[in-house]
Amino acid sequence: MSAFIRNGWYMACWSHEVPEGGFLARRLLDRPWVIWRKADGEMVIMADRCPHRFVPLSRGTRDGDMMRCGYHGLAFDGAGNCAHNPFSGQPLDIAKVEVLPVVEKHTGVWFWPGDADLADPALIPDYSFLDHDKPLHRGTIRMEASYELVTDNLMDLSHAEFIHRDSFGVNGSLLTCGQHEVVQEENGAIWNNWTMPDSDPPVWAVPMLPEGAKTDQWLHMRWNAPSNLALFIGLARSGTDRKDMVVPPMGDPHILTPETATSTHYFYTHEPTPEAHALLEKAFLEEDHPMLHAQQEAMGDGDFWELRPVILPSDAGAIRVRRRMMQLRRAEAGEPVAAE
Numbered sequence: 653m654s655a656f657i658r659n660g661w662y663m664a665c666w667s668h669e670v671p672e673g674g675f676l677a678r679r680l681l682d683r684p685w686v687i688w689r690k691a692d693g694e695m696v697i698m699a700d701r702c703p704h705r706f707v708p709l710s711r712g713t714r715d716g717d718m719m720r721c722g723y724h725g726l727a728f729d730g731a732g733n734c735a736h737n738p739f740s741g742q743p744l745d746i747a748k749v750e751v752l753p754v755v756e757k758h759t760g761v762w763f764w765p766g767d768a769d770l771a772d773p774a775l776i777p778d779y780s781f782l783d784h785d786k787p788l789h790r791g792t793i794r795m796e797a798s799y800e801l802v803t804d805n806l807m808d809l810s811h812a813e814f815i816h817r818d819s820f821g822v823n824g825s826l827l828t829c830g831q832h833e834v835v836q837e838e839n840g841a842i843w844n845n846w847t848m849p850d851s852d853p854p855v856w857a858v859p860m861l862p863e864g865a866k867t868d869q870w871l872h873m874r875w876n877a878p879s880n881l882a883l884f885i886g887l888a889r890s891g892t893d894r895k896d897m898v899v900p901p902m903g904d905p906h907i908l909t910p911e912t913a914t915s916t917h918y919f920y921t922h923e924p925t926p927e928a929h930a931l932l933e934k935a936f937l938e939e940d941h942p943m944l945h946a947q948q949e950a951m952g953d954g955d956f957w958e959l960r961p962v963i964l965p966s967d968a969g970a971i972r973v974r975r976r977m978m979q980l981r982r983a984e985a986g987e988p989v990a991a992e
């Protein structure tokens with residue numbers, strides 16, 4: 653069975669990562685791809701392998717609305733057809749490169765690696781909170797851990813109380829008064845919702861409040877298959893029925909795309925300030941990443957379920973998502989799927 657769900661939308665990159673007139677080479681679902689934009693604005697994702705002698709097309713050049721192989725000069729159009737053979741000056745019908753369904757939406761480039769007939773753009777998860785013109789840093793990092801381990805990490809934010817005290821300034825309220833529920837929507841989205849009612853504010857909000865003030869906090873993480881997550885954060889003055897907000901509600905993408913079975917592209921955003929950049933780099937690269945990489949190393953080739961993990965109540969959302977991903981992979985492999 654494949655490590656990856658095929659019939660689903662994954663994000664390949666942010667739109668701005670594709671250089672004008674150039675291309676972006678990126679490994680996605682353990683295969684190399686080259687991503688470029690035609691003159692009419694349409695995005696293309698094609699296999700980064702020439703069908704002639706299999707060199708990466710990314711060693712070649714953009715030639716108008718074609719990628720021209722750097723080895724013997726065959727050139728491929730946005731549909732993956734060889735539109736120019738320099739030896740004959742003609743197209744070469746037998747030479748084709750695989751291209752994937754691709755849609756640009758919510759400032760990202762989304763691709764569908766499975767059955768193209770099922771690639772309905774309406775299934776791209778809702779990240780409309782990114783559809784604005786305000787300055788925003790849209791970042792991409794690489795984590796040396798499987799997308800499932802990174803998904804676990806996001807679906808169980810209790811780790812923040814141990815890993816992120818020095819960055820996000822959580823202060824124990826999730827452990828002492830956190831309430832937790834898992835909600836599944838009809839469309840398949842799974843939410844892991846933490847609520848900390850009448851709790852001490854996080855460290856970063858203390859200067860915004862009178863001494864001793866209490867707050868209602870919530871951290872709602874949404875998962876959409878295959879591995880597209882979003883965090884919705886709220887902080888209100890306690891006892892105001894969530895109406896008197898300390899800061900406006902926030903939505904943050906945490907979009908994961910497997911690079912390989914054991915590494916992940918992680919797409920995120922933050923306010924475009926050096927302070928926000930430093931905070932996120934610390935949290936993701938100095939705190940989460942070493943732990944996740946160590947976890948991946950410690951698990952080796954072991955299967956998560958065969959290793960018989962201890963399950964805590966706080967794991968409920970992560971486990972629900974793992975089960976759902978397993979069902980989707982089994983269904984694609986034609987294997988029996990147990991009812992939920």
Ligand code: FES
Nearest residue numbers: 702704705721724
């Ligand atoms: S390897 Fe690409 S044209 Fe020969």
Ligand SMILES: [Fe+2]
Nearest residue numbers: 805811816940
């Ligand atoms: Fe984290």
